[in-house]
Amino acid sequence: MNTAMKLSGFVLGLAAVFGAAYGAGQVTGPAGPVVAGHDGGAAGHDEGDPAAAGHDAGDSGHGDGATGHLPGGLLVADRGYTLMPVEAPKSEFAFRITGPDGSPVTGYDVSHDERMHLIVARRDLSGFRHVHPEMAADGTWRIASPLASPGVWRAFADFTPTGGAPMTLGVDVTVPGELTERPLPAPANRTTVDGYTVSLAGAPQPGRSATLSLTVSRDGTPVTNLEPYLGAYGHLVALRHGDLAYLHVHPEGSPGDGWTAPGPEVSFITEFPSAGAYRLYLDFRHGGVVRTAEFTVHVGEPGSVSVPAPGTPEPGPGTPEPEPGTSDDEHGTPGHEHD
Template identity: 70%
Template sequence: MNTTMKLSGFALGLAAVFGAAYGVGRVAGPVTPAAAEAAHDGSADTGHGTTGDTGHGGTEGASEHLPGGLLVSDRGYTLTPVAAPAGEFAFRITGPDGRPVTAYDVAHDKRMHLIVARRDLSGFRHVHPDLDPDGTWRVASPLDGPGAWRAFADFTPTGGEALTLGVDVTVPGPLTARPLPAPATSTTVDGYTVTLAGDPQPGRTAEVTLTISRDGKPVTDLEPYLGAYGHLVALRQGDLAYLHVHPDGEPGDGRTAPGPAVTFLAEVPSAGAYRLYLDFKHGGAVHTAEFTVVAGATAAAAPPTTTSTPGTPAPTGEAGHGTPGHGHN
């Protein structure tokens, strides 16, 4: 995880993606094995590091200044899409020895989290593929419609550290790019209202609170989903720098309330526009609330609105979100 972040719990990931503006020139470089990465940076291959149990994708050493998802290859691990039947998405992770990785640790109830988003941030899916014995991960294709997509594999190889690798995938067909929705302090999804309070600013620690209600009443009985009461994916507009994080605490620990509000402390070291996707489970279904947040000097040019555009109602169960193109598996 980006070592410049100073925050706790869930906020760690929020600040990391807000503040990650380092080393982007490395992204276009060639795929390199672990030893070459270390030599390029003049540093030893010391592995990755995470701060607490707040999320995935944090690294040190060769990619210590990069947020998650900007590299297709890191520390010798490489993400490679492979041919698959129509309607299926498949990929492999190869290790430093060049062979497909077949052993993964369970992180937040799953061995692999696959997140995809269109480059214009108009589509988002979070799914969990199945692993074949040969190291191929397979899932019903989450690429819902034509466009340029970014696919993020969020995982921990057994014996290694947490990684998030990213690769671009193109789905042919006509597509009209959609502008990033305006910043908002409230959004609705599947009949729920989620409000966002806080004003992240570079160089200052700020409180950020998300509060969930339904029919005007606070939701105080959120259900565990992947071992937590909520998950956040934050993507930076432009390069889609990524971080997948979880709230501080966990269900059943005697101190973590199941809603309605979750508060974070975030220090935002850089300015920019970001899309936030908050997953929460209630009533037996997973829902995703989306926000655009503008941090720093550009905020004056894009004042927040009161409410963002409501999403399309999602199907019941864990397969849908309130915005077209969203889903969980």
């Protein structure tokens, strides 16, 4: 990924996939969702059969639209690599990546300070975690389970196999229990997390590059000493509402490059390839803690986030808190330390 990294890799021809709000994981992931915390581990996925996902392990999804491939996270198998959850205690989440020869992959390039980025989100987008598991000698990745509540979750493994290209594979995981669906929050230009206010500016349009800028303040004061996290001052993940297509970009510039300021503004060059609703998750570190600010944006539709008018002041100590529906604290993930 470079400093002009784009949210890219899929096209308007995916409308049929985009419309499958809850079942997309069943189509593009395993034949049945993995069950976590049931009989001591994960079940419902045949580790020895990559085709159990409904895809040939070597099928990259080419042939869809002008770009020739599907968006990240919609496939459980791509270019010969397959994401396979494995048995684990209820308190853990474990998986392997198998390569074109069917063996577990043990060689990974470091990307943004880590060899593996695991992102999980509930399918109603009411939960989100970005964590970093540890790999055992046999190629099994393990971490304390980031699946926080009952429901169907999508787990994304974001990695670069040694000698290969970056890729993101996804699989559905079911956490048993009583499920309470939550509606997607309304679009908003501002949200709060742990006393921090994060403002979003930008006018994303489908199929066009656009800059999204996120500005961090605390008690009305701009935060000008953001701390590096995974080699950057912020990380942005977007998930498309409906099929949970995964989009991941990093900000322009990097700490120590001589021109990138440590806040309050972090800017990203993005490209949303289709109209629709997206959930954005900004990870930033301050005071030694990584927090996640969440937004809903409607790209190319009424209610889209737009650039604030010139001269619009940042929220100050006397600025009212966002009205219900503009702050995502109840829907999303409060500030937390990332693993």
